[in-house]
Amino acid sequence: MAGERGGEEVTLLGHWGSPYVIRVRLALYLNGVPYTYVEEDLRNKSDLLLRSNPVHQTVPVLIHSGRPVCESQVILQYIDEVFVAGSGSASSDFSLLPTDPHERAVARFWAAYVDDEIGAPWDKAFRSGTEEERAEWMGKVAAAVPGLELGLRECTDGGRNGCFFGGAGGVGYVDVVLGGVAPYVHAMEKVSGLRLFDADKTPMLAAWLERFGELEVARAVLPDVDRVVGYVRMIHEKNAAKGAE
Ligand SMILES: N[C@@H](CCC(=O)N[C@@H](CS)C(=O)NCC(=O)O)C(=O)O
Incomplete structure (x- = not known):
């Protein structure tokens, strides 16, 4: 199923034109992580977005197995840590951040x-x-x-x-x-x-x-x-x- 890997569901709340969302989509693609994409209407935000990011109420929000992660750079680092080679969630041996x-x-x-x-x-x-x-x-x-x-x-x-x-x-x-x-x-x-x-x-x-x-x-x-x-x-x-x- 799209957006699922070994029972771990990945959903991205986004807006097509947001540079912050685009960077997360780039990272998910590079890491080979399948995900479900949900386009938000930023003038009429969904309850899911408001519940998932109550502080800033902005996209992107990555929801991994029901748990939201907010702020694009935090999300990138989360993707890099969770979907790494050798982990149960590994998608590829690609890594965004260097090891040094x-x-x-x-x-x-x-x-x-x-x-x-x-x-x-x-x-x-x-x-x-x-x-x-x-x-x-x-x-x-x-x-x-x-x-x-x-x-x-x-x-x-x-x-x-x-x-x-x-x-x-x-x-x-x-x-x-x-x-x-x-x-x-x-x-x-x-x-x-x-x-x-x-x-x-x-x-x-x-x-x-x-x-x-x-x-x-x-x-x-x-x-x-x-x-x-x-x-x-x-x-x-x-x-x-x-x-x-
Ligand atoms: N610092 C945030 C910025 C996110 C952001 O500004 N998102 C905009 C879209 S580009 C947004 O959701 N705006 C809706 C709003 O401000 O109500 C990040 O890196 O994720």
């Missing part, structure tokens, strides 16, 4: 950077009512991108260890965290002409975006960019109308 404690710390640092320096101001831009306000927040996102380029340089040993944050191990934790944002990086270019991962300014991230999009997991999980473009435009229009009320 220092490398794990580095990966967690850059994943936090993605959420704090890129995700947080982007979220503010997404909620902005005016174009000026939105441009100001997106300016903060753009200002954080060169820092992330340094991170990719560090994780790949200046490009000697491939082009992903997972370095010699290939796609890893930070790639999955950032992967949820990838469709929005493309969409922003179409919506406002803003090229966040520019080949001249941040060549490693520009290459990352291209190579990540070519992966089987990306093709299987990432939403269509034009759908994201439509969604972003719809949110902008809605926010503008709200601001004019």
Whole structure:
């Protein structure tokens, strides 16, 4: 049955356009974990979502054998710990985080950077009512991108260890965290002409975006960019109308 492994049911409460949900779907795919996906209407949240994540009432929520796990990065680490090679729940020998404690710390640092320096101001831009306000927040996102380029340089040993944050191990934790944002990086270019991962300014991230999009997991999980473009435009229009009320 979909969503079950050895009697352990896995359900994901999500929203198709959420970068936080997309990263969890990337991780579940990479770990080969079968799950049942439940699309939430975020304007009319289900009782299951409200019961499972009463504090934040946000998606994603992963429900494993009836027990909810909230917050996307917590979920990623849970998936990595529970569905590991050698455990009863093992799906593959894939691991998101490296085994070396220092490398794990580095990966967690850059994943936090993605959420704090890129995700947080982007979220503010997404909620902005005016174009000026939105441009100001997106300016903060753009200002954080060169820092992330340094991170990719560090994780790949200046490009000697491939082009992903997972370095010699290939796609890893930070790639999955950032992967949820990838469709929005493309969409922003179409919506406002803003090229966040520019080949001249941040060549490693520009290459990352291209190579990540070519992966089987990306093709299987990432939403269509034009759908994201439509969604972003719809949110902008809605926010503008709200601001004019
Ligand atoms: N820090 C959270 C952020 C999750 C989040 O903001 N989810 C949004 C969708 S992108 C949501 O559920 N919004 C509904 C709401 O805020 O009411 C995580 O990493 O899971």
